[in-house]
Amino acid sequence: MTAVAAPAARARPERVRARRAPARPRDMRVAAPARSTTRARSGWVSTVLVGSVLFALVSAVVFHVVLAQNQLELDHLHAEIAAEQHAYEQNRLLTADLSSPARIVAEAERLGLVLPATPPQYLFVPDAPLPNPSDDTTSTTTLQDWAKAKPGLGDQQP
Numbered sequence: 001m002t003a004v005a006a007p008a009a010r011a012r013p014e015r016v017r018a019r020r021a022p023a024r025p026r027d028m029r030v031a032a033p034a035r036s037t038t039r040a041r042s043g044w045v046s047t048v049l050v051g052s053v054l055f056a057l058v059s060a061v062v063f064h065v066v067l068a069q070n071q072l073e074l075d076h077l078h079a080e081i082a083a084e085q086h087a088y089e090q091n092r093l094l095t096a097d098l099s100s101p102a103r104i105v106a107e108a109e110r111l112g113l114v115l116p117a118t119p120p121q122y123l124f125v126p127d128a129p130l131p132n133p134s135d136d137t138t139s140t141t142t143l144q145d146w147a148k149a150k151p152g153l154g155d156q157q158p
Contacts, residue, residue: 097103
């Protein structure tokens with residue numbers, strides 16, 4: 001007996017291959033690959049980074065402008081203070097010149113007043129207390145009142 005079944009076994013693997021690979025219809029196309037999330041995220045991160053850098057630069061410029069304006073105002077105030085201090089010192093000098101004993105004597109002589117021939121005499125009243133020179137608050141000098149008039153300048157006197 002001869003076997004006839006051998007050719008049928010060969011045909012079978014061809015059919016199996018055909019079934020496994022289905023044919024693509026002609027109306028379908030391959031879609032473009034979707035945009036990856038890392039690429040989208042890197043664009044967002046770079047936008048935020050550029051925005052932050054711009055904000056920092058603008059903030060630095062604004063800070064420097066405000067600082068420069070305040071420095072100009074301080075310079076103006078220092079100039080005003082120096083001018084007022086100069087005027088104050090000029091007025092102190094004028095006051096010292098006008099209250100000097102030599103000028104007062106010269107002005108008195110110009111008005112016709114003369115020194116008395118005898119020095120003045122003090123009158124003593126019985127049972128009256130003698131005046132204490134330290135109790136006299138009306139005759140003060142600028143140097144005695146330095147600490148009161150200029151407490152911020154310390155003990156240094158001109």
